[in-house]
Amino acid sequence: MRAALYDRYGPPEVLYEGTAPKPVAGPGEVLVRVHATSVNGGELLGRAGRVRLVTGLTGRGFPKRIGLDFTGEVAALGSAMPGLALGDRVWGVMSRTFGSAAEFVAVRPRQFALAPAGLDLVEAAALPVxxxxxxxxxxxxxxxxxxxxxxxxxxxxxxxxxxxxxxxxxxxxxxxxxxxxxxxxxxxxxxxxxxxxxxxxxxxxxxxxxxxxxxxxxxxxxxxxxxxxxxxxxxxxxxxxxxxxxxxxxxxxxxxxxxxxFSGRPTHRLFADLTEYVERGALRPVVDAVHPLADIAAAHRALEAGGVRGKHVIRIGQT
Missing domain, CATH: 3.40.50.720 (NAD(P)-binding Rossmann-like Domain)
Structure with a gap:
C-alpha cells in the first residue's frame, strides 16, 4: 500500500511517498481504508528527531512511518463487532505509534468512533485533534x-x-x-x-x-x-x-x-463526544490546505512556517 515514510531524521524533505505492507485486522481489530489524515506538531518533532531524549526513541527501525489521526471507512472486521459494519465512516487516532498517513490502518474500537453524518471525510480530518x-x-x-x-x-x-x-x-x-x-x-x-x-x-x-x-x-x-x-x-x-x-x-x-x-490518548468515548459536538453545530472543521500524500513534505514545511489557519490535511484516497 502507499504510505508516507522517512529513512532518517531531518527536515520535511526526508519524507516521501513509498510502499509499506498492508495491515491485516486481527481479532478485535478493524481495518480502515484511510481517506485523510492531518499534520500535528508532535509529528514535526518526531520526524526531526528532536524528542529522542524525551521519549527514549533511537534512530533504529528506519524507514519510519508518519501520521497520527485518520478519517476513513471500515474495510474489514477482524471479528464480529455489534454496531459496526463494512463501509461505516469513522475517525480516530493511532494508539502507540505513527502510521496513519497510509492507505490502510488496523485499529481497535477504543481508538475511533463513527464520524459525523454528512461531513466530508477529507475536511473532517481537521477535527480529530x-x-x-x-x-x-x-x-x-x-x-x-x-x-x-x-x-x-x-x-x-x-x-x-x-x-x-x-x-x-x-x-x-x-x-x-x-x-x-x-x-x-x-x-x-x-x-x-x-x-x-x-x-x-x-x-x-x-x-x-x-x-x-x-x-x-x-x-x-x-x-x-x-x-x-x-x-x-x-x-x-x-x-x-x-x-x-x-x-x-x-x-x-x-x-x-x-x-x-497532559499527553492525550483519545478514547472511543471522546471521539463519540466530538461527533456529537459536530452534529449539533458546535464545531466545524477549519482547513488551511489539502495536500496529496505525495506532497506530505510540503505540508510539514507549511506547518513549520507557522501562521496556520486550522489544519494542514493530507488526502490519502482518490476521492
Missing part, C-alpha cells in the same frame, strides 16, 4: 459558563477548536493569534482577539482558564490567572525541556494557580 481541546477545557480545566478563557495559538489546529468549544461552553473567550488570523478566530466565536506580536501577557487578564498551545513563557501567562484559576498546557518548549517540565511540576505542588499538562 479536537479530542485534545475537549480534554483540556472540559475535563482538566472544568471550564464553566461565564468564566473568562484565554486561548494561545487560537488559529492553530487545537486552538481554533478550543475557541469554538469555549463559546459552546458559555465562556467569555479571548484569543491570541497572528494579525492575519484575527478575523478567523472572531468568526469562530472569540469575544476578543489580539495580535500576539503586539499584545503580550502583560496587557491581558485576569482569566479563569488559560489554554496554552505554544509552550513558552508559561510563568508569564500563569500570572494572568485569577485566584482559583487553571492553566492547561498541551505543549512545552522543546529547547528548554527540563526547565519547562520542572516549572509545570512545581506549579502543581505549590500555589493555587496550577499548570496542568
Amino acid at each position: 479536537g479530542t485534545t481541546a475537549i480534554t483540556a477545557l472540559r475535563d482538566k480545566a472544568r471550564l464553566k459558563p461565564g468564566e473568562r478563557l484565554l486561548v494561545r495559538g487560537a488559529s492553530g489546529g487545537v486552538g481554533n477548536i478550543a475557541v469554538q468549544l469555549g463559546r459552546a461552553y458559555g465562556a467569555h473567550v479571548t484569543a491570541l493569534a497572528r494579525a492575519a488570523n484575527l478575523d478567523l478566530v472572531r468568526e469562530l466565536g472569540a469575544d476578543e482577539a489580539f495580535d500576539y506580536t503586539t499584545t503580550g501577557a502583560a496587557g491581558l487578564g485576569p482569566f479563569d482558564v488559560v489554554l496554552d498551545t505554544v509552550g513558552t513563557e508559561l510563568s508569564a501567562y500563569r500570572r494572568l490567572l485569577a485566584p482559583g484559576g487553571r492553566m492547561v498546557s498541551i505543549a512545552f518548549d522543546i529547547d528548554h525541556v527540563v526547565s519547562s517540565v520542572s516549572y509545570i511540576l512545581a506549579s502543581t505542588a505549590f500555589g493555587s494557580r496550577r499548570v496542568r499538562f
Whole structure:
C-alpha cells in the first residue's frame, strides 16, 4: 500500500511517498481504508528527531512511518463487532505509534468512533485533534459558563477548536493569534482577539482558564490567572525541556494557580463526544490546505512556517 515514510531524521524533505505492507485486522481489530489524515506538531518533532531524549526513541527501525489521526471507512472486521459494519465512516487516532498517513490502518474500537453524518471525510480530518481541546477545557480545566478563557495559538489546529468549544461552553473567550488570523478566530466565536506580536501577557487578564498551545513563557501567562484559576498546557518548549517540565511540576505542588499538562490518548468515548459536538453545530472543521500524500513534505514545511489557519490535511484516497 502507499504510505508516507522517512529513512532518517531531518527536515520535511526526508519524507516521501513509498510502499509499506498492508495491515491485516486481527481479532478485535478493524481495518480502515484511510481517506485523510492531518499534520500535528508532535509529528514535526518526531520526524526531526528532536524528542529522542524525551521519549527514549533511537534512530533504529528506519524507514519510519508518519501520521497520527485518520478519517476513513471500515474495510474489514477482524471479528464480529455489534454496531459496526463494512463501509461505516469513522475517525480516530493511532494508539502507540505513527502510521496513519497510509492507505490502510488496523485499529481497535477504543481508538475511533463513527464520524459525523454528512461531513466530508477529507475536511473532517481537521477535527480529530479536537479530542485534545475537549480534554483540556472540559475535563482538566472544568471550564464553566461565564468564566473568562484565554486561548494561545487560537488559529492553530487545537486552538481554533478550543475557541469554538469555549463559546459552546458559555465562556467569555479571548484569543491570541497572528494579525492575519484575527478575523478567523472572531468568526469562530472569540469575544476578543489580539495580535500576539503586539499584545503580550502583560496587557491581558485576569482569566479563569488559560489554554496554552505554544509552550513558552508559561510563568508569564500563569500570572494572568485569577485566584482559583487553571492553566492547561498541551505543549512545552522543546529547547528548554527540563526547565519547562520542572516549572509545570512545581506549579502543581505549590500555589493555587496550577499548570496542568497532559499527553492525550483519545478514547472511543471522546471521539463519540466530538461527533456529537459536530452534529449539533458546535464545531466545524477549519482547513488551511489539502495536500496529496505525495506532497506530505510540503505540508510539514507549511506547518513549520507557522501562521496556520486550522489544519494542514493530507488526502490519502482518490476521492
